[in-house]
Amino acid sequence: MxxxxxxxxxxxxxxxxxxxxxxxxxxxxxxxxxxxxxxxxxxxxxxxxxxxxxxxxxxxxxxxxxxxxxxxxxxxxxxxxxxxxxxxxxxxxxxxxxxxxxxxxxxxxxxxxxxxxxxxEKAQWKEMGLQPLPPGLMVVEEIISSEDEKMLLESIIWTEDTDNQNFQKSLKHRRVKHFGYEFHYENNNVDKDKPLPGGLPDICDSILEKWLKKGYIKHKPDQLTVNQYEPGHGIPPHIDTHSAFEDEIVSLSLGSEIVMDFKHPDGVTVQVMLPRRSLLVMTGESRYLWTHGITPRKFDTVQASEHYKSGIITSDIGDLTLNKRGIRTSFTFRKVRHTPCNCSYSSVCDSQRKETPPSFPESDKEASQLEQEYVHRVYEEIAGHFSSTRHTPWPRIVEFLKALPSGSIVADIGCGNGKYLGINKELYMIGCDRSQSLVDICREKQLQAFVCDALAIPVRSGSCDACISIAVIHHFSTAGRRVAALQELVRLLRPGGKALIYVWAMEQEYNNQKSKYLKENRISQGKKEISDTSMQGQLVEQMPDANSQDSAASVPSIQEGGCNSRKVTNSELPIHTNRTTFHSQDVLVPWHLKGNLGKDKPVEPFGPIRSHDPGSVFHRYYHVFCDGELEAACQTLSNVSILQSYYDQGNWCVILQKI
Missing domain, CATH: 3.30.70.330 (RRM (RNA recognition motif) domain)
Structure with missing residues (x-):
């Protein structure tokens, strides 16, 4: 019983x-x-x-x-x-x-x-329209015989080549051999003054001659990169540098088929099936404007129909299945260019691009444009990598959240990847961020977050018991906009409600507290230099508002702040050197995307953020605060009192209360 x-x-x-x-x-x-x-x-x-x-x-x-x-x-x-x-x-x-x-x-x-x-009641999904192949892209099936495939694969010896280290590289996710010239993945270029001995393998000559005769290529290649991909491995989206190679770039797929992703700068993505023994030919727009890459995964989504071999993966969800990847070897041929590129895509061409560094904004409109280019667009590009470096909560922020009464309604303005949204399960927390990509990451974690403008938050006035703003306000480029962001935080609070605010400090060493930002970088090889340990939030786009017109000089008591820094009003914004002290309050701070790991790599020029520059250096605008400056900004608000002000690992911090 x-x-x-x-x-x-x-x-x-x-x-x-x-x-x-x-x-x-x-x-x-x-x-x-x-x-x-x-x-x-x-x-x-x-x-x-x-x-x-x-x-x-x-x-x-x-x-x-x-x-x-x-x-x-x-x-x-x-x-x-x-x-x-x-x-x-x-x-x-x-x-x-x-x-x-x-x-x-x-x-x-x-x-x-x-x-x-x-x-x-019925199937529901977001239908994606069928996209045509990117202009200039062609896939030629069965370009070589199975016998030629076998000979090509056997010609590549993957044993360690101790005598000629330039020929073979063991990368994190694949094995690579170079012929003719070594392809440098950090800048998608070659050193034209350092050709490799031996040229291309002789076995390639007859195959290339056939392609020339059939018109698939117009130039005989003099550079070859052989990649071997295990299932689950891939290559980041990229565009081979314009000035490095001639128009056409061709890639031969051997051993196994693969799905390659092509992405236009406006966000349109096309998935293209590359069958075994097929040739991918990229010319024109597909070569110069679209990124191409392989997503790391062990299965590809493909058409289930047996007759389907190559081309675009359609949105026919009644005919999609999974295809297990095998070991794929690609032979990518290029012709090194010895003259400047004169393509039709001058805005993204390294030979034709003429850019000037951004200047300190003189109007609210210029400030909004600066933030759009050097804050908002940057975080859309780096969101995934940024989120991967944001996982450890700061103790004093945790302390603030855990001290709030159970049932408190708390808003995290500029929540980033939602690191603080689940700290205290007794709170009802909502987050918002300007970056759609970061909000998507929050939602994947099943956190409550939405996209909005931090200067116009769609939350009822007086509805929050507390707010936090962690590493957000410093992304506004004028004093008036920073004060407006603080006022918007206070608007959300009920009388008696509290807000915790963190901003980067100009003083990276204060009262013998050494900032983590200045610590010697001892991160192991293969990991990125984290240049902004204190950074968590992401900022929001300013909505036009005639009442918020201001310049750096409009609030002199806040702008001065007692700092010994170079004034940058009406001048070009300097690029800050990571892990050094700040010499200016208004700076552009580099973020090195994964893949561009070296500290001493050159910083790329200014200009539009381009998703097709893997390993790029992205510049984020910061106004670093001087001692007393954040307090002074808060004191301009008529309905708050400052409960506490402190310095925490390279940040100036304030806890205020709405009166």
Whole structure:
């Protein structure tokens, strides 16, 4: 009797646990994908965890579903961890709901996952229109025979080449050999004055001659890079430097097929299938304007139809499945250019681009433009890498949040990747940020966050018990805009509510407190130099407001602040040298994207942020605060009192209270 009772209790707990997870899956789909489940039986079901995005293929899922009835359609959206199934009758879908809910299956990676099903009125997904191939891009299938493929693969000896280290490089994610000239991944260029001995392998001559005769290439290449990719490896999106090579760049895929991603600067992405023994030819716009890269993953989303070989991966979610990657070897041929590039894309051409460094803004309009270019656009570009360096909460910020009463409503303005949103589970926290990419990261963590302008936050006045603004205000480029951001924080607070504000300090060593920012960089090779240890938030775009017109001189008591710094009003903004003391309050601070790891690499010129410059140095605008400057700015507000002011590891910090 006792044993049966214990078994019943165990079953009851298991059922409750399953129901909780099913409800959680339903709520997650609604919150993140807009998929609304219904409480009554229909012909259609949404299958959570059963999608291409979490390594479940059509071939694997369909037989499981067909055991419950005749499947009219299995719709699998690309890169999504769910799918939709439609049965011929409601009875069949009800059987699937009962039978398969909580069913454990093994995905294509050999990992166990559990399916959670819910009824839906109809399949819902964000339809992506079919994009044409980027202009100038061509894929030629079966360009060589299987015999030639075997000879080419056997000609590359991947043993350690101790005598000629320039020929072979072991990179983090792949093996590489160079012929003719060494390709430098840090700048996507070659040293034209240092050709490698031996030229290209003789085995390539007859193949290149055929391509010349057929018109696939116009120049005989003199540089070859051979990459070997294991499943799960890839290469970052990039554009080969314009001035380095002639127009055409061609890549031969051997050993296995792959999906390559092409992205236009306006955000349009096209996925192109490169079959085994196919030749990718990039000329014109596809060569000079679109980035190309391979996403690191072990499976590619491809068309399920057997007749489909190459071209664009369509949005036909009724015909998508997963294809397991094999070992792929690519032969990429280029012709080194010895004259400046004169392409039609002068705005992104290193031979033609003429740029001037930004100057300190003289008007609110100029300030908004400066922040848009050197704050907002930068964080959109570096969001993923930035988030990967932001994981450890600062103790005094945690202390502030944990001291708040249970049930407090708290807003994190400039929340970045949401590092502080889940610190105190007893609080109701919401976050906002100007960067859509950072907000997306928050949502992936199931945190409450939205995109907005920190100078016009769409939250009711007096509705928050507390606010935090961590490393945000220093991204505003005039004193008036910084004060306006502080006023907006205070507007959200109820009377008696508190706000914690952190900004970068001009003084990176204060009262013998050595800033982490100045610590010697001892990060191991393969990791990026973190140039802004104290940085957490991301800032927001200013909405035009005639009442906020100002210049640096409009609030002199705040601007002076007692700092011994060079004035930059009406002059070019200096580039700060990372991990050194500040010599100016208004600076551009470099961020080195992953892949550009060396401290001594040259800083790239100013100009538009370009997603197709991997390993680039992105410049972020900062106004670093002097001792007393943040307090002075807060004291210009009529309805606050300063409870505490302190210095914390290179930051000036204030806790204020709304009166």
């Amino acid at each position: 006792d044993t049966n009772h214990q078994s019943n209790i165990k079953l009851s707990k298991t059922k409750k646990k399953f129901l909780r997870k099913q409800i959680k899956a339903r709520n997650t789909l609604l919150r993140h994908e807009g998929i609304e489940a219904v409480s009554y039986a229909t012909q259609s079901l949404v299958v959570a965890n059963g999608g291409l995005g979490n390594s479940v293929s059509r071939k694997q899922l369909l037989p499981v579903l067909e055991k419950c009835g005749l499947v009219e359609a299995l719709l699998m959206p690309p890169n999504k961890p769910y799918s939709f199934v439609r049965y011929t009758t409601t009875e069949e879908s009800r059987k699937a709901y009962v039978t398969l809910n909580g069913k454990e299956i093994v995905d294509d990676l050999g990992q166990k996952i559990i399916l959670y099903l819910n009824f839906v």
